[in-house]
Amino acid sequence: MFRRRPADSGEDLLVRLGWLTARARELAETQRSRVELAVALQQGMLPRDLPRFPGARLAVRYEPANHGLNVGGDWYDAFPLPGGQMGMSIGDVQGHNIEAAAFMGQVRVALRALASVTGDPGELLGRTNDLLVSLGADLFATCTFLRLDPAAGTLEYARAGHIPHIWATADGHSGIDDGEGGPPLGVLSGIDYPTTRRRLTTSGVFVLLTDGVVEGPSLHLDDGLDQVTRLAGITAVAGLDVDALATAVMKMAATVGHEDDAAVLVVGHDGGPARPTAEG
Template sequence: MHRHHSAPENTQELLATLGRLIDQALESIRVQQARADLGMALQRHMLPAELPDFPGIRIAARYSPSQDGLAVGGDFYDAFPMRDGVAGIAIGDVQGHGVEAAAFMGEARASLRALASVTVDPGEVLACANDLLISLGCDLFTTCCLLSVVPESGEFSVARAGHIPIIWGTDGGDSGISPDAGGVPLGILPDQQYPVTRRRLARPGYLVLVTDGVVEGPAYPIDEGLAAVSALVGAADAAEPGELAARVIEVADLTGHTDDAAVLVVRYEGVPGAGSP
């Protein structure tokens, strides 16, 4: 005859406690997933569905989301008309992840667009955007690189706020990293100045803007990442901008980085008699 033995009281209490902890863990996972879904929806909504072309300039972008599904980042890119037919081209990377980063990314992108209607000087745009973002009282900041290009002359100006430098290349196979001066990221210190470098587009070729998820990670120092992108740009051989952007975003797979990655490729046809980048 078998007798039924009930679990000791302390065992029953332990099982009840484990059950409550499991329920709490599942609820936490559901909340995190909901926040991730919201962040990704915000991010998709705030990135441009398509990028405009300008006379003699074509632009393409590629974006790769974080490898961690819950770590929605704030990488952004944009292209828009500034005053007097000047083309504005921007890329940036918000510090942090989640809904807050995605929302801050939208605020930064909207600030750049609004200020671009007032001035074509990228340094002035970044300085004003910096003060505007600080005034919002957020604890986040963003790096940014902003170009203004005059399509008719090939002249362009660049200002950087803590962002990765531009990689340039020509159809003749030359390429390099543009060592332009920069300032601090946007949203940290008020009343900042952002130096502007002015150049002229020459032979047909590319300007390539990336976020750090493309060129830097645990398995890839940033110098190696930039060199890899520069080699791809130099070997592009008049490829379509979308095709080159797709090649460049693949460099992110080599870095071991779990962050977002964004690439913006500017293809220009060149202006006779202009100097080199």
Template sequence: MTWRRHPRSASADDLLTALGRLTDRARKTAEIQKARVELAEVLQRSMLPSDLPEVAGLRVAARYAPARNGLDIGGDWYDGFLLPDGSLGLSIGDVQGHDVEAAAVMGQIRIGLRAVATATVDPGEILGRANDLLLSVDQGLFATCSFLRFDPATGVVESARAGHVPAVWASGEGCGIVEDETGVPLGIVPGEVYPVVRRRLTEGDALVLVTDGVVEGPAFPIEAGLGAVSELVGRAVRERVSAGGLAAGVMGLTALTDHTDDAAVLVLMGAAEAAVPE
């Protein structure tokens, strides 16, 4: 018996052609999305410092991860700069929204904090003046922020918080969440007062600050996220992980939160002497 191949029906040919077109379109869409994510990351990173200053007694590292939704550019930031008295000023924060406007306001707040810090080195006063400055330009957006000042002469960290996520600390004696008092976010209430908390950072101690994109997700509460950070930081201090390694590890926790927001991490570690930022 001779077997003969039946001619393919026109409908089958059309189906295969359509399938090929859909496959090609999906591939091109994936390539475009990848390009959009890369563009968003380049734009965002261009607004963040390329490196952080070096001071005696401190190792500092930072990481940033963009939002996962293409050009949903976020308003998360970190910063570090020398203050007039030789101490180090550091900030981390998150502007409301996920668009170009939020990113623009983020840049303005960073510049504003630096400008205010030329007149005063008190973290609470810096946040207070930055708050009034943000209200005066009437952007209609608010921002959470933590500002810190590290004094290399004493090893003391002074910090103030404007509605931002609490910091996590660890030393040879343990680890936990910094339960300090906070003021409201910047850009909401004029004349707000921001309390200052002081903590000595000795060799091997760590202080870690994050934005909510690191510790909170659609089905992941912030308390669980902070708990995971605390556990990781405590283990890193015991194992003498570097500041850069710790920052990378904390950023890796975004896999737990399934974050769609952008995210930033800032790590301070006490050191015997100055070290190049990681």
């Protein structure tokens, strides 16, 4: 004959409930600490101040994906190169965790270091890609790197799996860049990344983005890029400040309907009487 197991007393239930509550708080605190660490790591690896360049103006806006457990790996950067030129990069690391934030720092530092070795953006991305592959990381990153010479009015850039940038000029022309790109960084070694060269013959703006700005459940990528193109066109024709454009683009990012990183780097440049034309 089986005996019925005595029911837990009210005191036993309270003890169990207290233990489960304490355990849940402990896990929540651990996760919160990981997110705070990842956010601090992410923001600590981004430049604190943007450099100043004659003939060019820079503005940046950045919103990390620190909602809930999401911590992304988007970055932006701008730094001087020899001969009065500017180096600029923007990119997005796969994943939303502390590993993505750390990998972002590796990519940004590699780009800066190798930019002092080679001035060609395509070669720079190729060398950075090979370095990341050799590290054996499980992550990859998309990236755009630009080299601008404000005095000469020339722009060179290369893309590694990243969304195209936007351009607009004071004479009323604007568009989405159609330069050829290559695959993301850190996937396959020995990749050749083509370099696109433009001559800037009138004043205007460039807008570099990560996909968290222009793509999400509430906004298709093409529609998002078109909206940024319109904003850039208005800014260039009206001669508005690049900070105003960066703010307007970031406000649009709040409508895409997700909790991804969002980074915007706006570059305003001086020039002559015609719109950008491709050199190669």
